[in-house]
Amino acid sequence: xxxxxxxxxxxxxxxxxxxxxxxxxxxxxxxxxxxxxxxxxxxxxxxxxxxxxxxxxxxxxxxxxxxxxxxxxxxxxxxxxxxxxxxxxxxxxxxxxxxxxxxxxxxxxxxxx
Amino acid sequence: xxxxxxxxxxxxxxxxxxxxxxxxxxxxxxxxxxxxxxxxxxxxxxxxxxxxxxxxxxxxxxxxxxxxxxxxxxxxxxxxxxxxxxxxxxxxxxxxxxxxxxxxxxxxxxxxx
Numbered sequence: 572x573x574x575x576x577x578x579x580x581x582x583x584x585x586x587x588x589x590x591x592x593x594x595x596x597x598x599x600x601x602x603x604x605x606x607x608x609x610x611x612x613x614x615x616x617x618x619x620x621x622x623x624x625x626x627x628x629x630x631x632x633x634x635x636x637x638x639x640x641x642x643x644x645x646x647x648x649x650x651x652x653x654x655x656x657x658x659x660x661x662x663x664x665x666x667x668x669x670x671x672x673x674x675x676x677x678x679x680x681x682x683x684x
Numbered sequence: 685x686x687x688x689x690x691x692x693x694x695x696x697x698x699x700x701x702x703x704x705x706x707x708x709x710x711x712x713x714x715x716x717x718x719x720x721x722x723x724x725x726x727x728x729x730x731x732x733x734x735x736x737x738x739x740x741x742x743x744x745x746x747x748x749x750x751x752x753x754x755x756x757x758x759x760x761x762x763x764x765x766x767x768x769x770x771x772x773x774x775x776x777x778x779x780x781x782x783x784x785x786x787x788x789x790x791x792x793x794x795x796x797x
Binding site for chain 2: 574575602604606611612613614615616619626627629662664672673675676677678
């Protein structure tokens with residue numbers, strides 16, 4: 572399967588714990604995006620990478636959130652000191668430089684107890 | 685700031701019939717793109733159709749077409765000959781001035797056999 576891969580698919584954690592999600596984009600895609608989707612809502616933009624550079628961040632991305640994309644390949648999204656309000660589906664997407672289609676992964680669902 | 689509004693939380697259609705999903709948007713950008721994405725249950729989001737705002741001709745992809753009314757800031761999706769596999773959440777989205785996609789809250793489409 573050469574699609575966007577996200578791991579883990581599901582994560583249950585206790586409030587205050589740290590969690591990390593990984594996204595492996597389609598191999599030739601140099602642009603990578605993170606979105607958050609809560610129940611009954613559309614996805615909300617979190618951040619965007621072009622290669623290894625993080626070029627855009629949403630105000631939604633508080634200090635507890637950090638994203639990296641070392642070497643411009645896979646990306647990680649870490650949430651520190653999780654809160655119940657962080658419970659959501661975290662979606663990763665990728666595309667090429669040309670104005671092409673955005674390909675989404677199946678998401679990583681976070682439940683904070 | 686961009687906003688996208690989907691006023692129909694749920695819609696239903698009989699198999700083989702036609703259904704239209706509504707979307708209105710607001711943007712201050714002169715150059716922007718509009719999208720419809722489909723999110724089947726527990727599956728990844730996929731692009732259904734895309735419209736460049738500078739193009740007057742409405743986009744069409746097989747059974748899917750849009751009615752783009754730029755002055756009214758309206759972007760509806762028409763699904764012809766509905767199939768059971770069309771059942772999903774449908775999200776309208778806009779992009780302009782940055783890499784960020786702004787999504788509506790979605791419309792849940794049920795296809796009745």
